[in-house]
Amino acid sequence: MDVTEMTQLLRDFSAEREWQRYNTPRNLALAVVGEVGEVAELFQWLTDAEAAAPDEQLRQRVGEEVSDVLAYLLLLADAVGVDVAAAFTAKLAANAEKYPVHLARGTAAKYTELG
Amino acid sequence: MDVTEMTQLLRDFSAEREWQRYNTPRNLALAVVGEVGEVAELFQWLTDAEAAAPDEQLRQRVGEEVSDVLAYLLLLADAVGVDVAAAFTAKLAANAEKYPVHLARGTAAKYTELG
Amino acid sequence: MDVTEMTQLLRDFSAEREWQRYNTPRNLALAVVGEVGEVAELFQWLTDAEAAAPDEQLRQRVGEEVSDVLAYLLLLADAVGVDVAAAFTAKLAANAEKYPVHLARGTAAKYTELG
């Protein structure tokens, strides 16, 4: 499913409920945080080994919370006028330049951030 | 751009750098938080009016940080075995049932969460 | 109430329940995020004006969620061996130097972060 299509579904969902006025950048930034908090709660008491072997219930819950984060994130981008597909492609290209394969191999991620 | 295609690009990016071992669910959950923090910083001192009228520089920065959140979010979903397109569709359908148009119109979002 | 005393109360609370093994830095970092998400949810659909005039119910809810963030934050500092009172004093002094009164007055906060 295309992110532009996803964004359109979210717009329609909001419009049908006359919720567009709530979709301001700062509201949506806070809403993203609320949903990221729910993602964090799913993993907070798990060992790394437990989290690496998710059962079907955990996978289901992660799918739901990741979807909520994604929904608010796409609405936030939309509210600010960001083309997510274009921004994503540009950022990945910038990261490829920032972390050249021959320098980054096997070592970089631990000490720096992807983006 | 399709989310499955995005995920594949991110997998390739990690594999070329031999970073796959860092892509554990808990690492990626924390990485999502780090990038969401950067989104929040863009909006923390803006009034609602300023945020609603973003200039090109703010739009650019939001595009970059939203892309970083999205990248880690898709890698997290991938690490847990979540099909993001399917999960997103299912969650949107669940929300449509939870917030029927005739009840939710213009009022619900303020007091409840979307998801 | 002194932060050192607060930390001791939290240690005792955990010890009585034999929860110390859960109080690892990464667990507690994720737990902080979960509770910050709940703080964000309290404010996500409010206008700036509504948030600036909290009723007793909102004040009560903020007090609860701020306390949860604070509890996990103090346990995180404790797990890493940080003396919060000393760190706080040192950071405030560093910020005072970073943002001299005659330069920062009335303008700096909007464009930079406190810390």
Next chain:
Amino acid sequence: MDVTEMTQLLRDFSAEREWQRYNTPRNLALAVVGEVGEVAELFQWLTDAEAAAPDEQLRQRVGEEVSDVLAYLLLLADAVGVDVAAAFTAKLAANAEKYPVHLARGTAAKYTELG
């Protein structure tokens, strides 16, 4: 150091710089998120074992970022009119009732949240 005293130091710091107008609840909630993101970044690529054996550099960095979170958290509570010491004491008492020692011992934290 007492949390009320900390709050007073933060108020003074803001007042000297005429930053009080930025200290609105939603601004401060977003600022907390920004700083929590910096805490998360410190731990995102560490194994649980590495995080459990912090070196002096990591301890120093955690102290700084925890202090930033704490500063914005106390300013947020202050902006909403919350007495943090009283709220903290009340929440701890509520949690003690919610998680009785004889039921919670050694098992509860994994499946539920502290608060």
